[in-house]
Amino acid sequence: NAGVTQTPKFRVLKTGQSMTLLCAQDMNHEYMYWYRQDPGMGLRLIHYSVGEGTTAKGEVPDGYNVSRLKKQNFLLGLESAAPSQTSVYFCASSYLVFYEQYFGPGTRLTVT
């Protein structure tokens, strides 16, 4: 099992550009999460999904959209990137609510 994978690993965007981050898991997990990690702020939840076709907002959802068209994939989109979105983005998944969460390796995004 590959666990949780994220694509790409690194990306540099100019302000106003758009991009999509892909998260994939092969553990048949229902729940998937997108977090961002910033120095001094720790990890914060952006959006999450409790199953295929469902999404919901987390703590810091502004400027992001998500989709879960397939159970194994959770996409995070930035429609118009801003420098404040420079961060490391982590995807996580769990079998059910309150189960152990497994994290991907992260995507380091820089917006100039």
Place this chain on the structure above:
Amino acid sequence: KQEVTQIPAALSVPEGENLVLNCSFTDSAIYNLQWFRQDPGKGLTSLLLIQSSQREQTSGRLNASLDKSSGRSTLYIAASQPGDSATYLCAAPVLAGGSQGNLIFGKGTKLSVKP
């Protein structure tokens, strides 16, 4: 609202020492608590998940304890090695407001084990 705190932010110990990392939480109605390890530039690796009904959970040289009444969890590392150098994070799931298990993280303790 659950808040999770880890003190100290950084810790340096000589190799071979037994050590304890601390994690405090404000809401004692905790469902479980998860400890992670993060190496520089890498993702989070789950170390232990301790349920609210448990007092301890062990994996190899690691032992996590949970005391809901005092709002504390500790991660004990026995016979520390340089390879244990990393940032250790604890996290608890949000329970209020229709939570779906999203985690509240502490800011971590950066551990350095010197040879």
